[in-house]
Amino acid sequence: MLFTEAGQLATSYKAEQKLFRLRQDYVAFGILLFLAFVALPYWGSDYWFNAILIPFLVLSLAGLGLNLLTGYAGQLSLGSAAFMAVGAFATYNLELRIPDLPLLFSILGGGLFAAASSVIFGLPSARIKGFYLIVSTLAAQFFIQWLFTKFSWFSNGSTSGVITAPPLVMAGYDFSTPVGRYLLTLSIVASLFLIARNLVRSELGRHWMAVRDRDTAAAVMGIPILKTKLLAFGMSGFILGIAGALWAFTYLGTVEPHGFDLTRSFQILFIIIIGGMGSLLGNFLGAAFIVLLPILLSQLIGLLPANHWVDIGQLENAQKIIFGGLIIFFLIKEPDGLARLWQRCRERARIWPLRY
Amino acid sequence: MQQRFKTLSALAAAVISSTLTVNTAQAGSNEQYFPLQSYRIGPYAAGGTGFFGGFIDYLQNVNAKGGVNGVKLTWSECETEYIVEKGVECYERLKTGLNGAPAAATNPLSVGIAYATLERSTNDKLPLITINHGRTDSTDGSVFPYVFPLQLNPYSEVSAIINYIAQQAGGLDKLKGKKIVTLYHGSPYGQETNPIIDLLAKKYGFESTTIEVPHPGNEQQSQWLNIRRIQPDWVILRGWGVMNPVALKTAQKTGFPVDHIIGNIWSNSEEDAAPAGDAAKGFISITTHPSGTAFPVLQEIKKTVVDAGTTNLSDPKRFGTVYYNLGVVNGILNVEAVRLAQEKFGKTPLTGEQVQWGFEHLNIDDARLKDLGAEGLLQKLKLSCSDHEGGGAVRFQQWDGTQWKVISDWVQADRALLRPIIEESAQKYAKEKGITPRDCSKEL
Numbered sequence: 057m058l059f060t061e062a063g064q065l066a067t068s069y070k071a072e073q074k075l076f077r078l079r080q081d082y083v084a085f086g087i088l089l090f091l092a093f094v095a096l097p098y099w100g101s102d103y104w105f106n107a108i109l110i111p112f113l114v115l116s117l118a119g120l121g122l123n124l125l126t127g128y129a130g131q132l133s134l135g136s137a138a139f140m141a142v143g144a145f146a147t148y149n150l151e152l153r154i155p156d157l158p159l160l161f162s163i164l165g166g167g168l169f170a171a172a173s174s175v176i177f178g179l180p181s182a183r184i185k186g187f188y189l190i191v192s193t194l195a196a197q198f199f200i201q202w203l204f205t206k207f208s209w210f211s212n213g214s215t216s217g218v219i220t221a222p223p224l225v226m227a228g229y230d231f232s233t234p235v236g237r238y239l240l241t242l243s244i245v246a247s248l249f250l251i252a253r254n255l256v257r258s259e260l261g262r263h264w265m266a267v268r269d270r271d272t273a274a275a276v277m278g279i280p281i282l283k284t285k286l287l288a289f290g291m292s293g294f295i296l297g298i299a300g301a302l303w304a305f306t307y308l309g310t311v312e313p314h315g316f317d318l319t320r321s322f323q324i325l326f327i328i329i330i331g332g333m334g335s336l337l338g339n340f341l342g343a344a345f346i347v348l349l350p351i352l353l354s355q356l357i358g359l360l361p362a363n364h365w366v367d368i369g370q371l372e373n374a375q376k377i378i379f380g381g382l383i384i385f386f387l388i389k390e391p392d393g394l395a396r397l398w399q400r401c402r403e404r405a406r407i408w409p410l411r412y
Numbered sequence: 413m414q415q416r417f418k419t420l421s422a423l424a425a426a427v428i429s430s431t432l433t434v435n436t437a438q439a440g441s442n443e444q445y446f447p448l449q450s451y452r453i454g455p456y457a458a459g460g461t462g463f464f465g466g467f468i469d470y471l472q473n474v475n476a477k478g479g480v481n482g483v484k485l486t487w488s489e490c491e492t493e494y495i496v497e498k499g500v501e502c503y504e505r506l507k508t509g510l511n512g513a514p515a516a517a518t519n520p521l522s523v524g525i526a527y528a529t530l531e532r533s534t535n536d537k538l539p540l541i542t543i544n545h546g547r548t549d550s551t552d553g554s555v556f557p558y559v560f561p562l563q564l565n566p567y568s569e570v571s572a573i574i575n576y577i578a579q580q581a582g583g584l585d586k587l588k589g590k591k592i593v594t595l596y597h598g599s600p601y602g603q604e605t606n607p608i609i610d611l612l613a614k615k616y617g618f619e620s621t622t623i624e625v626p627h628p629g630n631e632q633q634s635q636w637l638n639i640r641r642i643q644p645d646w647v648i649l650r651g652w653g654v655m656n657p658v659a660l661k662t663a664q665k666t667g668f669p670v671d672h673i674i675g676n677i678w679s680n681s682e683e684d685a686a687p688a689g690d691a692a693k694g695f696i697s698i699t700t701h702p703s704g705t706a707f708p709v710l711q712e713i714k715k716t717v718v719d720a721g722t723t724n725l726s727d728p729k730r731f732g733t734v735y736y737n738l739g740v741v742n743g744i745l746n747v748e749a750v751r752l753a754q755e756k757f758g759k760t761p762l763t764g765e766q767v768q769w770g771f772e773h774l775n776i777d778d779a780r781l782k783d784l785g786a787e788g789l790l791q792k793l794k795l796s797c798s799d800h801e802g803g804g805a806v807r808f809q810q811w812d813g814t815q816w817k818v819i820s821d822w823v824q825a826d827r828a829l830l831r832p833i834i835e836e837s838a839q840k841y842a843k844e845k846g847i848t849p850r851d852c853s854k855e856l
Contacts, residue, residue, distance in 0.1 A: 102504060103504045103505060103508075106500070106504045106532070107500065107501040107504040107505060108501075111497060152844070205598070205599075205600075205603075212844075218527050218600050220527070220530075220531070220841070220844070220845070221531075222844065222845070223845060223846050232535075307500075308496065308497070308500060308528045309528065309530075309531050309532070310527045310528050310530070310531075312524065312527070312600050314524070314599060314600065315496060315524070351501060354490070354491065355505075358488070358490070367726055368452055368489060368491075369452035369453050369457065369461070369726070372452060372453045372491045372493075373453055
């Protein structure tokens with residue numbers, strides 16, 4: 057049958073180490089890439105690119121950043137939005153102050169700055185653990201926001217502290233159209249996810265999981281705890297920084313420090329909790345839940361016939377209640393996140409139509 | 413299990429169909445559409461419900477009189493909660509029009525959303541109206557063809573306040589040696605005017621101090637003690653939301669005379685003064701649109717909309733308040749732009765590009781104000797390719813404990829002084845973005 061996985065055995069170490077060991081995974085991934093890179097740009101509309109796909113991709117990437125730190129290395133963080141802000145502002149300043157620097161390098165540079173700041177705020181993780189670590193990352197959240205508001209140098213003297221994106225030109229090709237911005241975002245997000253998929257199966261990824269599961273045991277096994285933790289902070293900061301740069305440049309086209317406040321950090325945290333900690337697919341599922349569901353609800357309510365009996369404001373509040381209810385429902389049905397739900401579906405499909 | 417798949421696929425189908433319906437538009441209806449990025453919930457709901465209530469009621473009033481030259485106005489709302497991403501989503505959702513009626517202009521009433529949709533508006537050729545707020549340098553229409561900070565941009569606002577203080581003192585030369593403190597909200601909006609007040613201080617020789625109140629501003633003891641130490645002649649309150657009543661209460665506690673506090677354009681509503689109770693009595697603020705129901709246009713709305721029971725306000729008592737009247741003023745300006753553009757392009761529904769022409773050539777003089785029944789509610793306004801602001805005048809009003817009383821005639825900002833700063837900033841933006849400014853001498 058189409059989804060029979062039995063009998064696909066690896067006969068060499070090389071085969072064992074393939075990114076997608078199962079034929080189904082391989083084919084599905086190929087189809088997905090084709091859909092995302094070819095079919096969607098062909099069929100999609102401005103609305104889909106600008107309002108749905110780009111924020112969905114960027115928030116998935118931000119979820120990945122936090123997931124590496126929290127889901128894989130077990131370090132709690134509430135500073136995700138701050139590191140996104142560092143990425144966005146660093147990219148902007150690199151573009152501005154180093155003329156002729158290609159856009160892609162500015163974005164990578166933004167990621168590196170974010171990684172550096174993330175490592176600095178990750179230093180306390182050498183001494184404190186768990187919930188107490190939140191305090192350090194929370195400090196990052198407030199400090200960095202204050203920094204960008206206070207010193208107008210970061211926003212090139214703009215009195216209101218708002219920065220706007222430079223023209224998105226790369227190798228002579230203008231990416232400013234909705235499709236262009238979507239493809240640019242998609243390429244960066246897809247390549248970072250591929251890197252992350254490799255990373256979590258590498259020695260470093262396994263170190264992270266060992267530290268997450270019990271750091272004392274990991275230390276006894278000879279894993280350098282501090283280095284592992286700081287690398288997790290650095291990698292997480294790097295990805296968050298790039299997500300921030302994309303958020304500012306390919307999605308909104310403008311950004312103010314206030315756009316990266318604590319609410320955004322919580323949003324990213326919810327993405328990985330709902331999507332699934334320690335899962336790459338979970339980032340997409342969580343981001344879809346957080347980004348798409350409210351839009352869907354608001355669209356559905358928009359379909360209701362207009363009337364004077366129900367106040368529009370109350371309908372909006374009802375939407376929030378439904379959304380909250382759905383979050384509770386999903387977390388009760390599947391505390392490990394949507395990714396686990398998907399996994400269970402696959403397990404059932406594997407033995408279908410038999411029950412066991 | 414199968415049941416679950418069924419529900420899931422039904423849900424997915426609903427997503428796709430509901431989002432697609434938005435983008436399908438049939439041609440041929442004789443209607444002009446206003447996409448409303450409104451906010452009726454969240455911390456700024458008081459402003460949103462009032463403004464969009466007034467806006468919608470004015471549109472209803474126009475429809476009741478047969479529309480604009482027979483073209484009916486239509487609108488739909490999308491809730492932004494004043495959140496930038498939601499505003500962008502709403503913009504993208506609504507920009508294509510409704511059932512074939514093309515969109516005329518967007519009015520987000522939010523600085524953040526305006527910044528985020530500024531470039532999109534330009535690309536989509538859809539005017540972006542930021543009445544009394546927005547990006548100051550978008551006044552220069554040669555760089556920002558589709559952005560209109562109508563009536564009053566933040567720089568003009570400060571300049572007008574300083575001119576009023578000079579008037580009270582008996583002339584601009586009397587400003588020398590005066591002490592003026594600006595108490596501002598710790599946000600991009602709050603900071604925007606600090607360089608300008610410093611510039612004016614240098615020019616006129618008064619002493620300026622700027623003091624920040626961190627968002628949201630419900631604790632201001634230390635700031636007001638600081639003000640008491642400085643003993644300024646005037647305090648300019650650049651507040652937002654809860655910060656305003658708290659400022660007034662704290663001023664009373666620290667013994668600063670409330671009638672020497674001047675609220676700016678977002679500290680001027682009933683919702684800003686009333687919660688402070690007695691402490692607000694005597695508080696002065698600027699306004700471009702006095703509250704009250706005596707204006708003929710409001711009486712007309714009362715007759716055709718409010719008395720007919722179709723008002724958009726959930727609490728009809730708010731009829732004629734500051735935010736409501738701002739919505740009415742905004743409605744007048746939008747409809748006038750459409751009307752003007754119709755004279756050039758024909759009496760049919762117009763595209764955003766055509767309405768932009770209408771905005772750019774708006775010229776509301778005394779005679780037109782009288783026709784509209786908006787004398788005293790709206791100032792004279794003349795826009796052009798290079799000037800997207802037009803007015804730059806404000807009136808001053810004082811809170812008497814229950815309502816606002818207008819206490820001055822129109823006070824004009826020193827726009828000639830501000831113009832070079834605005835142009836410089838616009839040029840910088842144009843250079844950063846690689847925009848070639850239009851040559852306004854060639855525009856008709």
